[in-house]
Amino acid sequence: MKKLIGASVMAIAASTAFATSAGAQTLIFCSEGSPENFSPALSTAGTTFTASSTPIYNRLAQFDRGTTSVIPGLAESWDVSDDGLTYTFNLREGVPFHSTGYFTPSRDFNADDVMFSFERQLDTEHPFHNISGGTYTYFNGMGMGDLIESIDRVDDYTVRFNLTQPVSPFLSNLAMDFASIYSAEYAEQMMDAGTPEQLDLQPIGTGPWVFQAYQRDAVIRYLRNNDYWGGPAGVENLIYSITPDPQVRYQKLLAGECHIMAYPNPADLEQMEANEDVNVMTQEGLNVGYLAFNTEREPFDNRDVREALAMAVDRQAILDAVFQGAGQIATNPIPPTMWSWNGEVVDHEYDPDAARALLAEAGYPDGFSTDIWAMPVQRPYNPNARRMAELIQEDWAQIGVDAEIISYEWGEYLQRSRDGEHDTVLLGWTGDNGDPDNFLNDLLGCAAAEVGNNRARWCHEPFESLIQEARTISNQDERTPLYEQAQAVFKEEVPWLTVAHSVVFVPMRSEVEGYIIDPLGSFGFYEVTLAE
Amino acid sequence: MLSFVLRRLGVVIPTFFGVTILAFALIHMIPGDPIVVMAGERGMSDERHAELAAQLGIDRPLIEQYLAYIGNVLTGNLGESFVSRTPVLTEFLELFPATLELSISAMLIAVVLGLPAGIIAAINRGKWPDHTLMGAALTGYSMPIFWWALILILVFSGYLGWTPVTNRISLLYFFEPVTGFMLIDSLLSGQPGAFWSAVHHLILPATALATIPMAVIARMTRSSMLEVLSDDYIRTARAKGLSPRRVIGIHALRNALIPVITVIGLQVGALFAGAILTETIFAWPGIGKWLVESISRRDYPVVQGGILLVATTVILVNLTVDILYGVVDPRIRRRG
Numbered sequence: 001m002k003k004l005i006g007a008s009v010m011a012i013a014a015s016t017a018f019a020t021s022a023g024a025q026t027l028i029f030c031s032e033g034s035p036e037n038f039s040p041a042l043s044t045a046g047t048t049f050t051a052s053s054t055p056i057y058n059r060l061a062q063f064d065r066g067t068t069s070v071i072p073g074l075a076e077s078w079d080v081s082d083d084g085l086t087y088t089f090n091l092r093e094g095v096p097f098h099s100t101g102y103f104t105p106s107r108d109f110n111a112d113d114v115m116f117s118f119e120r121q122l123d124t125e126h127p128f129h130n131i132s133g134g135t136y137t138y139f140n141g142m143g144m145g146d147l148i149e150s151i152d153r154v155d156d157y158t159v160r161f162n163l164t165q166p167v168s169p170f171l172s173n174l175a176m177d178f179a180s181i182y183s184a185e186y187a188e189q190m191m192d193a194g195t196p197e198q199l200d201l202q203p204i205g206t207g208p209w210v211f212q213a214y215q216r217d218a219v220i221r222y223l224r225n226n227d228y229w230g231g232p233a234g235v236e237n238l239i240y241s242i243t244p245d246p247q248v249r250y251q252k253l254l255a256g257e258c259h260i261m262a263y264p265n266p267a268d269l270e271q272m273e274a275n276e277d278v279n280v281m282t283q284e285g286l287n288v289g290y291l292a293f294n295t296e297r298e299p300f301d302n303r304d305v306r307e308a309l310a311m312a313v314d315r316q317a318i319l320d321a322v323f324q325g326a327g328q329i330a331t332n333p334i335p336p337t338m339w340s341w342n343g344e345v346v347d348h349e350y351d352p353d354a355a356r357a358l359l360a361e362a363g364y365p366d367g368f369s370t371d372i373w374a375m376p377v378q379r380p381y382n383p384n385a386r387r388m389a390e391l392i393q394e395d396w397a398q399i400g401v402d403a404e405i406i407s408y409e410w411g412e413y414l415q416r417s418r419d420g421e422h423d424t425v426l427l428g429w430t431g432d433n434g435d436p437d438n439f440l441n442d443l444l445g446c447a448a449a450e451v452g453n454n455r456a457r458w459c460h461e462p463f464e465s466l467i468q469e470a471r472t473i474s475n476q477d478e479r480t481p482l483y484e485q486a487q488a489v490f491k492e493e494v495p496w497l498t499v500a501h502s503v504v505f506v507p508m509r510s511e512v513e514g515y516i517i518d519p520l521g522s523f524g525f526y527e528v529t530l531a532e
Numbered sequence: 533m534l535s536f537v538l539r540r541l542g543v544v545i546p547t548f549f550g551v552t553i554l555a556f557a558l559i560h561m562i563p564g565d566p567i568v569v570m571a572g573e574r575g576m577s578d579e580r581h582a583e584l585a586a587q588l589g590i591d592r593p594l595i596e597q598y599l600a601y602i603g604n605v606l607t608g609n610l611g612e613s614f615v616s617r618t619p620v621l622t623e624f625l626e627l628f629p630a631t632l633e634l635s636i637s638a639m640l641i642a643v644v645l646g647l648p649a650g651i652i653a654a655i656n657r658g659k660w661p662d663h664t665l666m667g668a669a670l671t672g673y674s675m676p677i678f679w680w681a682l683i684l685i686l687v688f689s690g691y692l693g694w695t696p697v698t699n700r701i702s703l704l705y706f707f708e709p710v711t712g713f714m715l716i717d718s719l720l721s722g723q724p725g726a727f728w729s730a731v732h733h734l735i736l737p738a739t740a741l742a743t744i745p746m747a748v749i750a751r752m753t754r755s756s757m758l759e760v761l762s763d764d765y766i767r768t769a770r771a772k773g774l775s776p777r778r779v780i781g782i783h784a785l786r787n788a789l790i791p792v793i794t795v796i797g798l799q800v801g802a803l804f805a806g807a808i809l810t811e812t813i814f815a816w817p818g819i820g821k822w823l824v825e826s827i828s829r830r831d832y833p834v835v836q837g838g839i840l841l842v843a844t845t846v847i848l849v850n851l852t853v854d855i856l857y858g859v860v861d862p863r864i865r866r867r868g
Contacts, residue, residue, distance in 0.1 A: 028703060034821075036615050044572060133617045135584060141574045197617065216626050218817035219703065239703050243815040247682060251690050252697045411568035411830070418575055429573055453575050 026237040027512075027525055030249040030258035034217045034242055037132065039200035040177040041121055044137045046521050049177040050262075051240060054524045055209035055222055056098075057180035060089055060114065060159075061171055065524065066516040068286070068338065068434020070175050074109060074206065075159075084166025084474055089114070091157040095229045097183045098210045102202055105185060109206055110156045116184035118151055128187060132200045138178035142432065143167075166472045168479065172433035177522075181206065208233045208526045217242055234514060234529035253278065253507060259530065260508040260515065262523060266324040266383070272507050281506045283517040284337050288330050288439065289381035289428035291372070291392065291497040292455035294420060304362035306494040309424075311348045312355035313395045319500060322388045326505065330498035332487045334439045337519055338431070339476065340483035345491045347498075356399045367400025373417060373425040374407045380502045380521075381428030388426060388499070418452030425455050426499075430521060436483045440467045444495065456495035463489045536858050544847055551847075552605060555839040556598050559832055566590070566614050566830035588614055590832070601836065610840070611833035613826070620837035624819065628841075629712025630700065631818030634810065635803045637734055638741035643796065646746040650753025650792075655780060657758060665750065673747035677806050681740040681813040688736060695736045698815040702729040737814040741806050745799040752795045756788040763787075790861055797853030801846045 033047040040053035053059075062073035072078075075089035095109040120128040121139040128134070139145065147167055152160040163170065173179065186204040190196050203211050208230065209222035220240040226232050241258055243249045246265040253261045254277070264272065264280075272278050293300040293309070300306055315329050331347040334340070359367065374389035375382060382388060389405045396403050403424075408416060417425045432438050441448065446464050448454035463486055470482035490496075506517055514527040567576065567584050576584075585591040589600070604611060610620040649669070653662040689697040696702070700714045707721040715734070718726035760766065761784055769779045808820030819838060826834035 026703075033825075037617075044570070044574070133587065133612075133614075135570075137571060137574070137576070140580060141571075141576070201618075213706070213708075215709070216623070216817055217821055218700065218815070221706065241699060241703065241815070242817075243698055244821060245813050245815070248685060248698060248813060248815065251685055255689055255693065255697050257697050257699070257703075409563045411564040411566075414571075414573070414575065415565070415568050427573065451575065451577070453573075 025235055025530075026239060027235045027260070027528055027530060028239045028241055028258040029523060029525065030243045030252050030261040031220075031240045031523070032242075032244060032246070032249070032262045035214075035220070037200045038203040038211065038214070039132065040180045041117070041136060041139065041182075042132055042134060042200060043177075044141075050523045051220055052203060053177035053180045054207075054518075054522045055238065056203045056207045056211055057182075057205035058095075058207050059175055059177075059179050059181060060091075061175045063175050063434065063518075063520060065527065066518065068172075068431075068519055070171050073175070074114075074181055078171075080474055084168070084472065085163050087161040087163070087170065088154070089159045089161070091159065092229060093157055095206050096227050097186070097206055098204050098225060100202075100204065100210060100212075102198075103183075103186050103189065103204050105183065105204075107185065109181070109183075111153045111159050112184045113181050114159045115151060115153050116187060117180065117182045118148070120182075121145075121178070122148060122151070127191060128196060128199070131196045136178070138176065138432075142173050142176070142178075144173060166474070168471060168474045169433060169435040169437045172435045172438075176433050209238055230526075233526045235525075238525055250507070253509060256509070259512050260506065260523070260525075260528075262506070264505050264507050266326045266505075269326070269505060277510050278507055279510055279512070281508065281515060281517055283504050283519060284328065284335055285380055285502040285504045286335055286337060286431035286434065286519045286521065287381040287428060288333055288335060288501055289327075289379075289388075289426070289499045290330070290333070291499060292422075292425050292427065293495060293497075294423055294425070294455075294457055295495055296420060296457045297423060299362070299364060299368060300423065302362050303493055304358055305364065307348065308355045308358040308362065308399065309396065309401065310494050310497040311351050311358065312399045312401070313392055313497060314350045315499060316350070318388055318391050321391060322382070322384050323500060323502065324383075326383075326503045327500040328503065330501050331491070333444065333490060333496065333498060334436050334483075334487070335431070335501040338434065338436055338439075340436050340480040340487075342484040342487040344484075345487055347491070348494075352395070352398045359399055359401075364400075367402065369402045369404070370423040371406050372403045373413065373422045374405050375410070375413060375426055376407050377410050379428055379430075380504070381430065381500070382426060383502075385426045417455055420452065420457050422455070427455055432520075434520065436479075437467065437471055440483065440486055440490075441471060444490065458493070458495035460489070460493055460495075463493070533858070537855055540851055540854050544851055547847055548844065551840055551843040552602060552836070553598075555836045555843075556601060559827070559830070559835045560594060562827075562830070564830050566832065569828075569830055570615075605840065610837035613834045614831045615826075615829055615834075620833050621841075623822065623834070624838060624841050626712070627817060627819045627822055629709075630714070630816060631804070631807050631811065631820065633713045633715065634734070634737055634741060634816060634818060635800075635807055637738035638803060638806075639745060639796070639799070641738055641742035642745035642749055642799075645742075646749030647753055647792070649746075649750040651757055651780070651785070653750065653754045654757035654761065662754075666754065669747040669750045672743040673751075675743065677740060677744065677809045678813055680743060681737070681810055684736050684740050685813070696733050698733075700730060700733050700816065701726065702733070705729060737810050737816055740814070741803065741810045744806060745796075745803060748795060748799060748802075749792060752792050753788065756791045757784060760784045760788045790857070793860070794853065794857060797850055800849045804842055804846065 035048040035051035036043050036045055038052040040049055058074045060073055060075040061070045064071045074092050076092045077090045079088045091111060097105040097109060119126050121136040122145060147163055149162045149164045154160055183204045187199050190198045208225050208228045210225050212221040212223050214220045222238040224233050224236045243252060246263060249261040250264060250268050252258045272280050293306045295301055319327050331345055332342055372389045372392055375385040393403045393405060429443055442453060444454055445467060446459035449457050449459045466482050466486040470479040473479050504517060508515055511531040513529050513531055516527055518524055567581055612619050649665045653665040656662045685697055688695045701718060705723055705726045710717050710720055714730040718730040766784055769783050807818060811818045811820035823838045
């Protein structure tokens with residue numbers, strides 16, 4: 001038996017040696033979960049996007065890596081008509097689709113692929129519309145179905161989108177994962193073979209990495225696309241090692257079993273930063289955690305009451321206890337990394353005495369009873385809603401407001417708060433396309449109040465007219481002052497207590513060079529190289 | 533013998549239906565709507581919600597849903613996952629070999645170490661080997677498995693660097709799965725070192741999972757052995773002048789093993805439960821993570837189908853043990 005163990009240890013020692021010599025060309029990413037499929041149009045999960053749209057696919061317009069600005073992708077350029085209703089895209093020529101064991105393209109990317117990718121989602125009669133149970137949650141969620149009146153294939157390399165109304169975030173929407181461009185030729189082949197769902201499971205794209213294999217819940221393998229139109233990626237092989245437990249991911253990073261890891265445990269960060277072999281990159285997250293006051297209900301229909309409650313909360317204490325340093329106090333509903341963020345807005349200072357006085361002035365000298373809804377799940381914008389609710393409860397008790405903490409199962413929580421059953425509710429939002437409209441209109445606009453995504457149920461004319469005007473202008477410089485003004489109105493009216501923006505941490509081994517954090521939450525490895 | 537087997541089978545069928553009802557009722561009793569969970573913070577219009585509910589078939593009355601479900605099950609159709617839209621059976625068959633490989637290895641470790649430990653403890657009753665072994669068994673039995681698994685990783689992978697942290701084989705080896713059992717596939721691949729790499733990756737998770745059954749087997753063997761050792765025929769054997777080794781190894785052990793076999797059979801269920809935790813920590817791609825995630829996503833077909841398949845496996849193992857037991861011990865057959 002002893003001999004046997006000895007032999008195995010030696011075999012392992014040999015295989016590890018092999019690993020380090022061949023490892024220079026292989027980048028391993030310890031991811032946190034399994035993708036639902038490899039089809040970004042079908043999904044809403046960041047894990048799926050990190051495994052599909054980021055490595056495998058391209059979009060007409062793309063986010064410049066590391067930012068939220070939109071740059072040309074598969075479309076080399078575009079023209080917007082003066083009325084903002086027509087977008088004409090000039091497509092890039094000579095872009096090959098991936099060649100793999102299961103598909104060999106006979107032609108380069110062209111307008112047919114654009115038509116296919118959008119019509120699948122738009123047209124309920126399209127042969128692929130119902131394949132893989134297509135729900136197209138993002139396409140519909142971003143209102144694309146109502147926004148796109150028609151799409152014209154002008155010629156092989158020109159496509160025109162006709163809109164029902166001028167909506168300036170449209171371009172940013174096209175850079176989102178769900179708008180990835182699929183191969184129409186591959187789809188047709190799979191349909192003919194009677195296996196159309198393969199389109200969503202064995203992906204073919206134009207991106208920097210070619211899909212090689214997926215072992216469910218274990219490993220995803222990619223090979224470098226040497227014909228990539230943007231130039232080949234930095235390393236030859238890319239492997240995602242799926243590891244659900246954050247502590248185990250960290251152990252793998254330390255042991256050299258992966259180079260980069262997703263979502264570290266905040267409690268481990270201090271140790272990571274002290275470790276020479278590990279670098280931790282950090283960036284403000286494109287998100288906001290907030291407490292919304294139900295402005296349709298008494299006494300929250302009174303602006304002074306809302307301000308008093310906001311002033312009574314010690315957000316620094318929340319940041320320390322709930323975010324453990326991985327966050328920053330939110331002043332505005334949009335995070336500071338987003339364009340048009342207004343740095344001149346003056347936030348409420350934590351001041352229980354002033355809060356008590358203001359509450360008395362508003363007609364509630366003895367306070368009142370209310371509730372705080374706390375989410376049952378962990379989110380980047382709120383790692384522990386229960387604890388946050390308890391801290392707010394204590395703060396409010398200081399000014400005589402007696403709050404009961406309420407929670408439901410996640411689905412029910414979302415539904416009930418959408419129906420407005422709460423007095424105050426903790427929730428948050430992660431940006432989809434980097435456009436301020438995606439926060440200000442989707443969460444605080446009048447239409448959102450009707451649908452329920454506006455949890456404050458706040459429909460305020462001065463704010464609404466500003467954001468609706470900004471929505472129809474396509475020039476960013478003209479939009480910016482409108483959004484800045486809207487943020488000032490927001491702070492004046494206090495529909496939310498803006499709690500925090502989270503900070504994103506990405507730990508990686510010291511030999512990793514060139515990694516760029518994606519503010520939109522995906523992990524991409526195109527630029528990464530490994531030092532010897 | 534035949535009537536004994538038939539009687540046993542007669543119990544299996546109602547158990548099977550009981551499991552389908554339980555699995556169905558439990559997941560539907562948990563509040564939460566799979567569509568709302570899927571849409572998340574963004575939400576979804578009511579019309580779209582209704583459309584999807586109809587597509588998934590969850591807008592119908594529960595009884596109707598259950599009858600449709602049971603009808604499908606009887607024809608071998610477990611439905612498709614709400615999330616991945618892949619047949620539940622396909623996903624299960626892809627993942628189950630990993631769980632089986634882990635469980636069988638753990639059971640082997642548990643038996644190979646647990647049995648001798650129990651015997652040694654029994655023949656040294658009251659002396660230090662007994663106290664040491666039973667103390668260790670009690671500790672092993674009381675340890676939360678996820679905690680134990682993390683400790684093993686920290687010590688053996690982190691501090692000592694003897695074992696890899698996770699995965700089933702070094703990522704350098706890449707071959708298409710044939711059987712789904714990594715030990716076999718690695719041999720079939722013909723790549724040098726692949727098999728040892730697979731063994732190496734299996735040691736830690738299998739040890740973590742083996743701990744509790746090992747403790748149970750050791751304790752059971754000890755008490756069963758003690759009982760047998762005090763029987764008259766053992767005294768007779770000793771009086772005849774047989775060597776202690778022969779007395780214990782042949783006469784005592786054989787009879788002491790019967791209850792131990794039953795315990796091993798019963799441990800299979802516990803082993804699957806433990807596998808779910810072990811798999812999550814070791815990122816082992818078995819059915820554990822799949823089942824847990826399907827619950828939080830309210831992926832009804834996966835929860836129901838997964839539970840049903842696991843329960844069926846456990847029922848079958850227990851049936852086999854029962855029948856074997858009857859073969860070994862004729863008294864049981866007659867009592868039924």
